[in-house]
Amino acid sequence: MNKKEIIIISIAATIILVLLILLLSNKESLSFHQPDDYISKGNDYFDDEEYDKSVIEYVGATTKDSTNTGALYNNANASYRKGQYDAADKSYEDAARSTFKINAPEESKNLVSSIFHNKGNAGMKQVTPLDSILMTNEMIKEAEAQGRNVNDVKQQFYNSLQENAKKIGSPIKNYKEALRNNPKNDSTRFNLAMAQNYQAKVMEILSTMTPPNQDNQNNQNQDKKDDKKDQQQDQQQQQQEQKQEQEQSDQMSKDNAEKILKALEEDEKDNIKKRKAEKQDSRSTIEKDW
Numbered sequence: 001m002n003k004k005e006i007i008i009i010s011i012a013a014t015i016i017l018v019l020l021i022l023l024l025s026n027k028e029s030l031s032f033h034q035p036d037d038y039i040s041k042g043n044d045y046f047d048d049e050e051y052d053k054s055v056i057e058y059v060g061a062t063t064k065d066s067t068n069t070g071a072l073y074n075n076a077n078a079s080y081r082k083g084q085y086d087a088a089d090k091s092y093e094d095a096a097r098s099t100f101k102i103n104a105p106e107e108s109k110n111l112v113s114s115i116f117h118n119k120g121n122a123g124m125k126q127v128t129p130l131d132s133i134l135m136t137n138e139m140i141k142e143a144e145a146q147g148r149n150v151n152d153v154k155q156q157f158y159n160s161l162q163e164n165a166k167k168i169g170s171p172i173k174n175y176k177e178a179l180r181n182n183p184k185n186d187s188t189r190f191n192l193a194m195a196q197n198y199q200a201k202v203m204e205i206l207s208t209m210t211p212p213n214q215d216n217q218n219n220q221n222q223d224k225k226d227d228k229k230d231q232q233q234d235q236q237q238q239q240q241e242q243k244q245e246q247e248q249s250d251q252m253s254k255d256n257a258e259k260i261l262k263a264l265e266e267d268e269k270d271n272i273k274k275r276k277a278e279k280q281d282s283r284s285t286i287e288k289d290w
Contacts (some may be wrong), residue, residue: 035061035068042074051078067098073115080118085125089170092119113182116174120191123171127164130198137205161206168199 042057061071076091
């Protein structure tokens with residue numbers, strides 16, 4: 001082998017070595033950026049309860065594959081643990097959709113059941129606790145029984161009940177969907193019963209509670225009736241007083257007239273007596289001639 005051939009072989013070996021190094025380097029880099037790697041790293045953070053970091057990794061996985069069920073589902077779980085129930089609810093919805101698109105339902109029923117079960121839990125976290133509702137209702141009743149004005153509080157409570165009555169429909173629907181995919185899941189069955197009991201209690205309170213604005217309208221109408229009644233009573237009293245004054249005035253006029261007539265009669269009697277006396281005196285003077 002001559003010197004030239006040795007040089008060519010050395011160059012070729014060097015090129016092959018460089019290519020192998022680049023290939024291995026690219027393979028490691030590509031592997032790191034695969035969804036499963038993001039998910040694996042996110043799971044490590046999740047296990048360590050570093051949910052913020054785990055969410056970043058799961059989102060990184062979805063940027064590579066927006067329909068990756070594992071990334072979406074785990075991201076929803078991490079959001080739930082962080083207390084971001086609305087975000088978790090949406091992520092569970094995305095996970096459910098991706099599951100139906102990628103896998104046949106019969107091949108992933110347990111996963112689908114878990115997704116909708118947790119989605120129901122996220123929805124339950126967004127409603128007011130039932131104990132708080134029942135306590136508030138009793139406090140309002142007690143305050144009203146004491147004659148206190150709680151219209152503003154009652155209005156806010158009534159609006160809250162209506163909002164919760166709408167929200168509870170979503171968890172109930174999700175628990176039912178979870179049971180359709182896994183009818184043997186007792187935890188889902190229990191949660192469904194709790195959600196249905198919540199709905200029944202809220203609807204019961206709403207059915208027995210008069211809307212505060214209607215109460216106000218009724219009070220205003222009653223106030224108007226009371227005002228009209230008071231006006232009528234005042235008018236009747238005024239008419240009665242006028243009548244009494246008129247009667248008194250008439251009586252006074254009658255009494256005065258009678259007094260005047262009586263006085264005139266007395267004067268006339270006095271005049272008659274005086275005239276008689278004068279005549280008598282006149283006669284005596286004439287008849288008696290001394």
